[in-house]
Amino acid sequence: MNNMTRVDPIPCQQHNNKWHMTPVLRLMISALVIIGLWQAVVVILAMPSFILPAPLDVFDRLIQRHDVLLKHTLVTAQEIVLGLLLGLAMGLFFALQMLLSNPIKRWLLPILIASQAVPVFAIAPVLMLWLGYGMASKIVMTALIIFFPVTTCCYDGLRNTPTGYLDLAQTMGATRWQMLRHIQFPASLPTLASGIRVAVVIAPIGAVAGEWVGSSEGLGYLMLQANARMLIDEMFAALLILSALSVSLYFVTDKLLKKLIPWEV
Amino acid sequence: MTFPAGQWTCILGRSGCGKTSLLRYLAGLLDQQVDWSGTLSLTPSHADLSLHIAYMAQQDLLMPWLSVLDNVMLSHQFGKQIAGSRSTSARKLTSEKALALLQKVGLADSASHTVSQLSGGMRQRVALARTLMQDKPVVLMDEPFSALDAVTRYRLQDLACELLIDKTVVLITHDPQEAIRLADQIYIMRGVPAAAESLNVPSSPPPRLFDAQCAALQQEIMTCLEREDGAAQ
Numbered sequence: 001m002n003n004m005t006r007v008d009p010i011p012c013q014q015h016n017n018k019w020h021m022t023p024v025l026r027l028m029i030s031a032l033v034i035i036g037l038w039q040a041v042v043v044i045l046a047m048p049s050f051i052l053p054a055p056l057d058v059f060d061r062l063i064q065r066h067d068v069l070l071k072h073t074l075v076t077a078q079e080i081v082l083g084l085l086l087g088l089a090m091g092l093f094f095a096l097q098m099l100l101s102n103p104i105k106r107w108l109l110p111i112l113i114a115s116q117a118v119p120v121f122a123i124a125p126v127l128m129l130w131l132g133y134g135m136a137s138k139i140v141m142t143a144l145i146i147f148f149p150v151t152t153c154c155y156d157g158l159r160n161t162p163t164g165y166l167d168l169a170q171t172m173g174a175t176r177w178q179m180l181r182h183i184q185f186p187a188s189l190p191t192l193a194s195g196i197r198v199a200v201v202i203a204p205i206g207a208v209a210g211e212w213v214g215s216s217e218g219l220g221y222l223m224l225q226a227n228a229r230m231l232i233d234e235m236f237a238a239l240l241i242l243s244a245l246s247v248s249l250y251f252v253t254d255k256l257l258k259k260l261i262p263w264e265v
Numbered sequence: 266m267t268f269p270a271g272q273w274t275c276i277l278g279r280s281g282c283g284k285t286s287l288l289r290y291l292a293g294l295l296d297q298q299v300d301w302s303g304t305l306s307l308t309p310s311h312a313d314l315s316l317h318i319a320y321m322a323q324q325d326l327l328m329p330w331l332s333v334l335d336n337v338m339l340s341h342q343f344g345k346q347i348a349g350s351r352s353t354s355a356r357k358l359t360s361e362k363a364l365a366l367l368q369k370v371g372l373a374d375s376a377s378h379t380v381s382q383l384s385g386g387m388r389q390r391v392a393l394a395r396t397l398m399q400d401k402p403v404v405l406m407d408e409p410f411s412a413l414d415a416v417t418r419y420r421l422q423d424l425a426c427e428l429l430i431d432k433t434v435v436l437i438t439h440d441p442q443e444a445i446r447l448a449d450q451i452y453i454m455r456g457v458p459a460a461a462e463s464l465n466v467p468s469s470p471p472p473r474l475f476d477a478q479c480a481a482l483q484q485e486i487m488t489c490l491e492r493e494d495g496a497a498q
Contacts, residue, residue: 164326171292171320172399173344182342186330263329263381 024251053233062237069222073241076218079135079207080249083142084199090143091150091195099158099184112151120145121209128214138210138218145206146199153195157188193257200253204246219245266452266461270308270402273426273434273471275448276461277441279490282454284437288407291435292320319399323408325388327380333391334376337363340399366394369428386417390424397428404429406436410443422446426472441486445479447471453489462489 035055041047042054049057062069094112098105124141131137161184169179211220219238226234268274278284289295291305293315307314319340327336341359367373370390375383383391389409396404409425410418426447438444444451448471452461464486467478 164322164324165328167292167294168320168322168326168339169343170294171315171318171405172340173316175343178343183328186328189330261330263379 027247050230050232053236057233058236058240061231061233062240065234065237069219069237069241072217072219072222072238073245075135076204076207076211076220076242077245079138079210079218080142080203080245082135083139083207084146084203086139087143087146087199087203088150088196091147091154094151095154095158098155099180112148116148120206121213124210124213127210133214133216135217138207138215141210142203142206146203149198149202150192150195153198154188154192157191157195158184160191161187189261190263193261196253196257197250200250201246204242204249208242266463268433268435269450270433271431272449273429273436273447274450274452275436275438275444276452276454277438277444277486277490278454280439282456284454285407287454288405288435288437291403292318292405294320314403317401318403318405319396319401321392321396321404321406321409323412325385325392327388327391327395329380331380332376333372333378333380333383334360334363334367336380336391337366337394337398339395363394363398366397367391369397370394370424386413386421389413389421393421393425393428401432403433403435406434408437408439411438411440418443423472441483441490442475444486445482446473446475451486453486455490464489 038052038055042052047054094108098108120141123144124137127137127140131140158180165183165187166179169183174182207218208220208223211218212224215221219242222238223235223242226232226238276284276287286295291314305314327333328339331339338359364373364376367376370393372383372387372390372394375387375391380388380391389412392409406425410421413421422443436444436447445467448466451464451466453464454461464482467473467476467482469476469478473479
């Protein structure tokens with residue numbers, strides 16, 4: 001034992017984390033950095049205000065026109081949320097039909113895939129024609145743009161239930177409906193959740209594209225109007241609010257999904 | 266092959282010899298791809314086997330969206346619902362029964378936990394409680410303990426033996442020691458097409474301690490299983 005070299009005790013590293021870096025905090029810091037860079041670009045390159053307004057001008061405009069912006073934000077928000085709900089309901093319904101009936105699946109699945117080849121933007125004018133300038137056309141637009149991810153994720157989730165679960169349920173005497181409700185549906189929820197996350201991110205695209213093609217209200221409409229009147233700071237203000245809306249929608253949905261589906265792997 | 270009522274029958278064999286298919290046939294889970302010849306006869310002959318079996322697989326098959334207690338009560342969600350089984354008092358009785366079974370397997374404290382918080386051995390114990398909850402006279406087990414470490418396996422074998430004492434058990438295993446410890450009757454399955462051969466078990470009651478008689482039987486089994494290889498060569 002005397003031949004052994006003496007080992008000095010290693011000092012213990014102590015972590016003095018008084019606050020934790022959360023994703024929200026990270027996003028806020030990133031946003032501040034981007035705004036800082038934006039201001040720098042405007043100042044250094046002496047950008048004219050009709051090409052790239054300074055962030056401070058945009059905020060100024062935002063506060064000045066907050067009542068108008070709020071009104072249009074509510075319209076767009078409603079279009080997005082209602083479109084999400086409609087698209088989700090349609091997706092679940094079609095996925096169930098494809099699961100329950102093999103003939104329906106054989107006919108519907110190719111149509112579903114082909115439907116994605118047609119850009120949703122291209123049928124926007126047709127939707128305006130059929131459903132008018134109000135919210136209905138934008139809601140349908142949003143629902144159509146998220147229909148494919150939701151349906152395929154739901155269908156895949158339902159189809160890929162681990163066979164061990166189904167075997168166990170069968171030996172317990174489960175009927176087809178009981179298996180669907182108690183085993184296949186809960187087992188499909190994690191896959192469905194990833195479909196919903198994708199849908200929440202692309203839903204605003206549908207709503208705003210619909211507003212650009214023809215509308216009388218909403219943030220997209222406001223952006224077009226501001227652009228036409230060369231009020232670029234107002235356009236940027238609307239764009240900023242739209243981004244904030246999309247990001248908060250994603251975070252809220254993510255939190256909700258994590259709460260409802262805690263066993264997600 | 267004969268499976269006497271109230272006794273443990275172990276079926277031993279190499280992987281792929283058809284023992285799982287046999288069990289799945291008994292469980293009513295066999296799909297069309299397997300060639301089958303022969304008949305199943307029950308005493309009494311008018312009985313429907315599928316109503317009287319409980320199935321336990323190698324994976325624990327616990328549903329991750331249910332708590333441990335709900336998993337034990339899983340069988341009550343299925344099958345034709347008897348009138349009155351949905352009432353609050355009936356449900357209270359069911360959950361009390363489930364809790365009592367969890368106590369028997371030593372997991373009463375984990376009743377409200379999620380499945381992900383349990384270890385492999387604990388999960389298989391919950392699966393055992395779920396099997397007991399079904400209260401069926403025939404229990405079919407497909408290598409239920411083979412995914413566990415040796416000590417946990419030993420303990421669970423003792424536990425299963427104690428709790429399934431009056432049931433007709435058909436246990437599939439690839440471990441000769443397990444079969445020798447637990448069986449009232451051993452079959453060895455081998456060959457193509459698969460055929461079963463019965464062996465004599467030691468005289469001590471299961472769960473057996475491994476003594477000289479058991480060791481001799483294990484050697485006999487290994488020779489028997491190896492013989493198939495020799496014949497093939």
